[in-house]
Structure formats: C-alpha cells, structure tokens
Amino acid sequence: MHRTKVRVVEDALDANNTIAQANRADFDRAGVCVVNLMSAPGAGKTTLLERVLGGLGVRAGVLEGDVQGSLDADRLAALHVPVIQLNTDPGFGGECHLDANMVRSALGAMPLADIDLLVVENVGNLVCPAEFRIGEDARVMVSSVTEGEDKPLKYPLMFRQCDLVLVNKIDLLAHLDYDLDLFLHHLDAVHPGVPRMLVSARTGEGVGAWRDWLLERVAERARTAAPA
C-alpha cells in the first residue's frame, strides 16, 4: 500500500519534471530568467515584489499563483508589468502549489519575448511548492521573523531547495521574542551557507540587495545564453 503510493508520487514528479524541462526550453529560447518565489502565507512575497519591480531596469513579468482571487495580481499590475493570474481552485478545494503544467498553461498569455525576468509567485505554503520544479533558474524563499526560529527544522525541504532566503519583517524584531542567530543556526543546519538577506518590505531596509541579486541573475543568464 505504502509502496504503491510512493510509486504513484514518483511517477507524478517524473511527469512534472518532463514538463518543467519543456518550460525551461521555452525560457531559454526567449532568454528569460525565471525565479520561483515561495513562502508561508503572509510572509511578504507580493510586497517584496512591489518594492523591486517598479524601475528595476530590466523588463519583468509576474505569474501570480493563488488558490483563489486576484488580489496580489491587481497590486502588481499597478506597477505596469505584465501579470498573469493562475488560480488553482478548480477541483480539490484548491491545489496548494503550482506545478510545471499549471505554469505551462499560463505561458501562452505571457509575452516571454518582451521580458528579461519572470517571477513566479507561488501559492503561500511551506510544504508542496518545494516539491515541484517549474523550469526555473532560481528558487527564492521568504521567511518572516514573525513565524518563529524553528521553521527550517519543521519544513526542511523548502529551506534546503532554495537558492536565496529573504528573512523579512526585520522592522518587527524589536517587538518579538525572536532569536535571529538561532534561526540562522537552524537554517545552516538544513542548508549550510545558503545565501540569505535580512530585509523589511515595509521600511525598504535590505531591499537594495534583493534588487541587485535579481539583476545579477538576469545578467548571469544573459552571459550564459550568449553565443561563444
């Protein structure tokens, strides 16, 4: 019984990876750098995007994943970047993550030839989004200091799979019983040395480093895509 379930799951992940590779090929052809942005609900993904996407200096687009509604897409559209809303609610009360096929279904509506950077804002969830590759160049996760120091130990796959951790809401540190050193200790226990930035989407602190990181990823992709 358990073995059968594991097999079904492995097959599903294999199928996902095949579609992720097709997405990757499309992104390569268009020369687009793709970032998969993940976090728990309310950690600040959208606000961190609002902080950097306006006036970024490269052409950006956003694929906005939500179980229901278009609140975040509406906020980001105000920045005058192309935003496509992906709702996961048909069937099953709402899928809890984006997978490669859902992303693929939205690519036709995204002008890939006209952008340099595509940010995929995943459904707010620290478990399943980490299991599904979508063809991205990099995975960024946001961990809010209001969530407590223990999250890397409780959701290790998410923290292990990401290329950058944005530790958000640091403006609240003075008002919390939160031990930042302990969080970083736990983070290094599950993903030693992973790049991390302390930021506040609310005050703007640290947001410049996050913007520079995005620009560097776009530049790196342009370099590796250039003919020899």
Place this chain on the structure above:
Amino acid sequence: MHRTKVRVVEDALDANNTIAQANRADFDRAGVCVVNLMSAPGAGKTTLLERVLGGLGVRAGVLEGDVQGSLDADRLAALHVPVIQLNTDPGFGGECHLDANMVRSALGAMPLADIDLLVVENVGNLVCPAEFRIGEDARVMVSSVTEGEDKPLKYPLMFRQCDLVLVNKIDLLAHLDYDLDLFLHHLDAVHPGVPRMLVSARTGEGVGAWRDWLLERVAERARTAAPA
C-alpha cells in the same frame, strides 16, 4: 484529463471520510471531544496550546502533526499531557496535512479512555488541512495578524470550514499596518458570523475565552453523549 483528476480526488476524499467516521466512532465510544487545530506556519498553534492545556481542569491529550521533527511535541510534553508525534515525511517530501488515516494510525498510542479532550495540531498550512476531515467535533483555526488582512479571501476553504477563528498576536497590532476591521470584514464575507476571538499567546490576552470555549465543547460533548 481534468475530469479524471477530479474523480481521483473525489475518491480519495470519500475514502478519507469513511476512515474519519471510524475515528468518530472510536471517539464517541471513549467520550472524547476532538478539536482539529489548523493555521499557517508560525501562527502560534503550539503556544496557544501551551497557554491553556496546563491546569485546564479536564484531561487532555495532543496529537502533534509535523512534516518532520518533534519540536512542538517536546514543548507540549512538558505540560505533562500525553502527546503523540505524527510525522508526515515518509514519501513525497512530506505530506502537507493530516488525513483521517494518519490520525487513525496514531490512535492506538493515545490513551483515549483516560482523556476528555484530544487536540490534533495539524501541519502548518492554510490549504489542504481544510480538505480532510479526521473525525473531529470542531475545527479551530489560528490567523495571525502578522499575515495580513487578505487571508480569508485567498484561502477561503480554511476560513469557511472552521468553527472558531483565533486572531492571534494582537500584542503586535500597534507595530503593524494591519486593519483589524478589514480582516473581520473579509472573514464575514467568506464565513458570515463565525465565532472569533482576539488573543495573544505571548501576553495571555484573550486566552481565558479560548480556554472557556474548549471547556464548553468538552461539556457539550459530555451532555450529548449522556444516556437519555
């Protein structure tokens, strides 16, 4: 393709409901009131339990759901109540919710005959836990004010399925751009009139009402279970 998927999902939920009914029958025989406690990661479920379970006046037990680790179970065991840890990590990088069968697998280790209240602390996630009944009497969700006002609109199933909403971390309200009235407006839009309590697990504010609510549920179950 989509129809097939919906059918598979419906079959899975039917199977879950059958097992949930078996759990329910066991809880009825033992006269145990069962509360399914759900929230996003880091909203304060465990701290809210720490606040009320010691000296509650009825005999309580906890079934602690986590993808990995036993941090929360270790905290609650210090209260000298029976705590069983349920880890969801075998296969699939960790299931993102508890289902009726997982709960059932742990019941043999929980001394049901010796408790009046069983709290099942679900995996931190605002999507899938709402889809799986486990045989509970009541579903309680915790929504932290640090998560923003829009959560009922973005995760409507969770807010619609619950019997009580604990609005936690209200000690931080003075330091946030959070509009409590707007949150309550959204909450009433998806679940009109659902009982709600403003609490702070950190300061203890409002925790008495949460304790009283639990005691009332236990008393109600004892009344309805009593022979006519």
